[in-house]
Amino acid sequence: MRADELAVEPPAAARRLLGATLWSGEVGVRIVEVEAYGGDPTGPWPDPASHSGRGRTKRNAVMFGPAGVLYVYLSYGMHTCVNVTSGPDGTAGAVLIRSGEVVAGLEKARVRRVTARTDTDLAKGPGNLGSALGITLGDYGTALLDPASPIRLEWHGAPSTAEIASGPRVGVSVAAEQPWRFWLPSSAAVSVYRRSPRAPRIAAGS
């Protein structure tokens, strides 16, 4: 995979990342669920739900750089969420890796995820995926397309559109109408969709 294949609008980059393998040392995860996030209002794809939706900060700085770089952040004080930057250099964008299947290094992943009931659960959900791969805030900024990196991407070509499903992003209270979540329905590791409690309700009732 080349950087220019990710230096496109976040939804297009997200589709290309499905089916790719994300390696962290000996543990490999097949990506089956992703979410695209845009950038600030002055860019080509404004996104109020994005960490970069209100401009550049110390935390989101890497989102404004070249594509194919690891953006990690801490969520809810305990989970590390793994993102791949997208869009051209100077334009903010990223793809959150939400869920995957462990395809290598099962033993190590099981040690890191002792609470997982089955192997399918090892990297199911953004926090669990980061935990299974052992990714920490210290890995912020890793060049994922460099074969020498401890954390790297192995691309197998984008899946066909028939294999990809899309829908609203999870846990996002604004811009919830954007179908910027993509997943492979054939995988059992796709996390269950749960609407944000702050998102507008679709219909009245119970």
Added chain:
DNA sequence: TAACTGATGAGT
């Protein structure tokens, strides 16, 4: 359904 946890950024 809610307890939990801590970095972040906006407001004081």
Added chain:
DNA sequence: CTCATCAGTTAA
């Protein structure tokens, strides 16, 4: 400095 917020997970 404080304070609300957060792209969650888990046990109940």
